[in-house]
Amino acid sequence: MGQRGESLSAGERQLVALVRSALADPAFLVLDEATSAVDPQTELRATRALEVLLDGRTSVTIAHRLSTAENADRVLVFDAGRLVEDGSHAQLVEAGGVYxxxxxxxxxxxxxxxxxxTGTMTP
Structure with a gap:
């Protein structure tokens, strides 16, 4: 693994960080692009594990993938650094705005x- 996980891939480091979070058992969790560096199959497994980890916890998830936003209880949409929308996935789809x-x-x-x-666009 190397010192500080230097021989791990970015995706492997993300998975280790998620496991460490589960072991720490926090009441509040902030996830910033928690599955952005993993392959689609690993993302599906990590998403299922996150559902268990986040159950009963308050969390803030920062994500660009719409597949991640769809699962959130509440979605905040920022545009040019400003909050422009706030609601559930269904509410925001119906609203006809940026989201x-x-x-x-x-x-x-x-x-x-x-x-x-995983909801990411291919070139």
């Missing part, structure tokens, strides 16, 4: 096969 447009674009790309199962 709704991003979601519509994501769905359209998914129908063309240009979005990975």
């Amino acid at each position: 709704s447009r991003l979601h519509a674009s994501w769905v359209a790309q998914a129908s063309l096969g240009a979005v990975t199962p």
Whole structure:
């Protein structure tokens, strides 16, 4: 593993950090792009593990992937550094604002096969 995990990949380091979080058993957790460096299959497993880890805890998850936002109880949408929308995934899709447009674009790309199962766009 090397000192401070230097021989681990970015995705492996993320998974170790999630395990450490589970062991610490915090009441409040902040996750910043918690699954951004893992492959799609590992993201699915990590997402399931996160559901267990986050159950009964307050958490703030910072994410760019809409698949992550869809699972949140509350979504805050920032644009140009300003909070522009606040609500559940369903409420924001219906609202027709920034989030709704991003979601519509994501769905359209998914129908063309240009979005990975994790919700990230392919070039």
